[in-house]
Amino acid sequence: MDYLHEPRIQPLFHDLLAEKKLELAILRLDEVHPLVSGNKFFKLKYNLQQAKKEGKSMILTFGGAFSNHIHATAAVSQIEGFKSIGVIRGEGTDSKNPTLAYAREKGMELHFVDRKTYREKNTYSVIEDLKQKFGDFYLIPEGGTNGLAIRGTSEILGEKTSSFTHVLTPIGTGGTFAGLAESLLPSQTLVGISVLKGEFIRKELEELMEQQEIRPQGQLQIETQFHFGGYAKWKPELIEFIQWFWQKFQIPLDPIYTGKMGYALWEKIKNDHFPSHSKILIIHTGGLQGSQGFTHRTGIELPYSFKVK
Ligand SMILES: Cc1ncc(COP(=O)(O)O)c(C=O)c1O
Numbered sequence: 001m002d003y004l005h006e007p008r009i010q011p012l013f014h015d016l017l018a019e020k021k022l023e024l025a026i027l028r029l030d031e032v033h034p035l036v037s038g039n040k041f042f043k044l045k046y047n048l049q050q051a052k053k054e055g056k057s058m059i060l061t062f063g064g065a066f067s068n069h070i071h072a073t074a075a076v077s078q079i080e081g082f083k084s085i086g087v088i089r090g091e092g093t094d095s096k097n098p099t100l101a102y103a104r105e106k107g108m109e110l111h112f113v114d115r116k117t118y119r120e121k122n123t124y125s126v127i128e129d130l131k132q133k134f135g136d137f138y139l140i141p142e143g144g145t146n147g148l149a150i151r152g153t154s155e156i157l158g159e160k161t162s163s164f165t166h167v168l169t170p171i172g173t174g175g176t177f178a179g180l181a182e183s184l185l186p187s188q189t190l191v192g193i194s195v196l197k198g199e200f201i202r203k204e205l206e207e208l209m210e211q212q213e214i215r216p217q218g219q220l221q222i223e224t225q226f227h228f229g230g231y232a233k234w235k236p237e238l239i240e241f242i243q244w245f246w247q248k249f250q251i252p253l254d255p256i257y258t259g260k261m262g263y264a265l266w267e268k269i270k271n272d273h274f275p276s277h278s279k280i281l282i283i284h285t286g287g288l289q290g291s292q293g294f295t296h297r298t299g300i301e302l303p304y305s306f307k308v309k
Contacts, residue, residue, distance in 0.1 A: 006032075007027055007028055007029050007031065007032050007156075008027075008028050008031065009025050009026070009027055009028075009160060009161070009281070010025060010026050010028055010251075011023070011024070011025045012024045012025060012026060012249055012251075014248065016269060016270070017269070020269060020272070020274070020276060021276035021277055022269060022274055022276065022277075022278050022279075022280060023278070023279045023280065024265075024269075024280045024281075024282070025164070025279075025280070025281050025282075026251060026281070026282045026283075026284050027156070027161065027281055027282070027283050027284060028251075028284050029041070029042075029156065029283060029284050029285055029286055030252075030258075030284045030285075030286040030287075030288060035072070035075035035076065035079065036072045036075055036076045036079075037072070037286035037287075037288065037289075038068070038284065038285040038286015038287055039153060039156075039175075039176045039283075039285040039286060040068060040069060040072035040073075040076075040144065040286060041072075041152075041286075042149070042152035042153045042155060042156055042176075042179070043069075043143075043144040043145065043149035043152050043153060043175055043176070044072060044073065044076050044140070044144060044149070044152070045152045046148035046149070046151050046152050047138070047140050047144070047146070047148045047149060047152075048076065048080050048082075050138070050148055051082065051138035052080075054138060056082070056136065056137060056138035057082060057083060058082060058083045058084070058085065058134065058135065058136065058137040058138065059073060059077050059082045059083070059084045059085070059137060059138050059140060060084070060085040060086075060087065060130060060134060060137040060138070060139050060140070061073050061084075061085075061086060061087070061139070061140040061141070061142070061144070062086075062087045062088075062089075062118070062121050062141065062142040063086060063087075063088060063089070063142060063143070064088070064089050064090070064232075065088055065089070065090060065092075065094070065097055065099065065100060065293075066097070066099045066232070066256075066290055066293035066294075066297070067099060067143075068256075068257075068286065068287045068289060068290055069142070069143050069144045070086045070088070070099060070100075070103050070108070071099050071102055071103060071289045072144075073086070073108070073140065073144070074086065074102065074103035074104075074106040074107070074108035075102075075106050077106070077107070077108065078106045078107050082138075083107070083109070084103075084106075084107065084108040084109070085108065085109050085110075085111060085130075085134055085137065086100075086103055086108045086109070086110050086111065087111050087113055087118075087121065087130065088100070088110055088111065088112050088113070089113065089115060089118040090112065090114075090115065090118075091112060092110060092112040096296065097293065097296065098289070098292040098293055098296055099289060099290070099292070099293050102289070109134075111130075111133075111134075121142065122141070127139070142173065143172055143173035143175065144173075144175065145173040145174065145175030145178075145208075146175070147212055149175045149179070150175055150178045150179045150182065150208075150212055150214070151179070152179065153175060153176045153178070153179025153180060154179040154180070154182040154183045155179075155183070156176075156179065156180060156183070156283065157180055157183045157184065158183070161281055162185060163279060164188060164279045164280065164281040165187065165188060165189065165278045165279050165280070166188070166189050166190075166191060166274060166278055166279070166280045166281065167180060167184070167188060167189070167190050167191070167280075167281045167282075167283065168190075168191045168192075168193065168261055168264070168265055168280065168281070168282040168283065169190070169191075169192055169193070169261065169282075169283040169285060170192070170193050170194075170195050170257040170258060170260060170261040170285055171192040171193060171194045171195065171196075171201060171205070171222065172195055172196070172231075172257065174192075174201065174204060174205045174208050175208075176283075176285060177190065177192040177205060177222075178205065178208050178209050178212060178214055180283070181209060181214055181216040181218075181220055182212075182214045182216065184216050184217055184218035184220075185217060185218055186217045186218055187218065188218040188219075189218055189219040189220075189221060190216070190218060190219070190220050190221070191221045191222075191223065191268075192205075192220070192221070192222045192223065193223050193226050193260055193261045193264040194222060194223065194224045194226070194227060195226075195227055195231060195256060195257055195260050196227055196230060196231045197224075197227045197229065197230040197231070197233075198224065199224055201222065201224065202222055202224075205222065223264055226260050226261075226263060226264040226267075227260065228260060231256075232255075232256050232294075234255050234294075234298075237263075238255060238259055238260065238263055239255065239259075239300060239302075241253075241259065241262060241263045241266065242254075242255060242259045242262070242302060242303070243302075243303045245259075245262055246302075246303040246304055247303070251284070252288055252291070252302070252303075252304040253284075254287045254288050254290045254291045254294070255290070255291065255294050255302070256287060256290045256294070257285055257287045257290070258284055258285060258286075258287060261282060261283075261285075262282070265280070265282055291304075
């Protein structure tokens with residue numbers, strides 16, 4: 001799998017940035033590939049190579065009904081010639097769900113499990129049951145996060161981003177944050193905005209980085225106060241921010257991940273979190289397909305239209 005477009009670094013200009021003497025840019029990973037956008041491109045890349053190396057013909061993975069990871073895995077499996085199985089949390093009664101409709105269209109077989117089984121998805125017995133049912137598969141965990149995904153996300157930063165002092169990313173399962181942490185320079189601070197409610201993410205990330213033997217050279221900050229009530233929860237000010245950001249910069253943000261990061265960024269700029277002369281890079285991790293699901297669930301239209309083929 002290759003980039004269709006090299007990720008570009010797009011500078012953003014605004015009076016507040018000038019007033020605070022800050023530079024801001026956004027790394028447009030949402031543009032790298034039309035079907036496998038954002039961090040998914042990096043998380044899936046080495047996993048697919050590994051599946052091929054192991055001679056597997058089937059990919060099995062897990063996700064919620066509006067998951068970006070399910071969407072991307074379905075698309076990329078088809079491109080790379082794998083059969084794909086999506087184990088989905090909850091009931092499959094909503095036939096109009098755009099994410100699942102798309103996954104089916106891309107040939108993914110959907111297997112719905114109750115919440116208890118889903119919680120136990122990493123246990124031996126659940127995996128064995130899945131093997132009995134579907135046969136031999138290459139397993140990619142929920143959200144795509146594993147060692148190979150982190151190897152992929154550690155390639156997001158590089159020479160072109162070396163002059164930035166601060167890098168911001170949303171945190172879900174933490175695989176993207178861990179990969180960015182791995183390639184961070186001593187002069188850089190990585191700020192992760194958790195989209196989930198709770199402090200547990202700090203310990204989870206610590207464990208993940210320990211397990212992957214990641215010893216970051218720069219500073220790490222994890223922010224847990226921008227979840228808007230929890231995963232996929234929202235408040236009107238989040239949607240207003242996404243609308244404002246689109247009007248100002250013509251950059252689409254989704255309400256689940258990048259919108260929360262963007263909101264956090266702007267709050268932090270207003271509150272003088274960044275010393276003057278900081279050069280801030282925000283990572284657009286993609287996820288725009290989730291906006292269709294958001295509109296489907298809430299009836300709220302976002303200011304941009306997003307269609308994948
Ligand atoms: C668009 C988007 N951004 C950010 C993330 C968070 O990434 P991670 O799970 O690696 O923390 C996800 C979820 O995987 C996502 O879909």
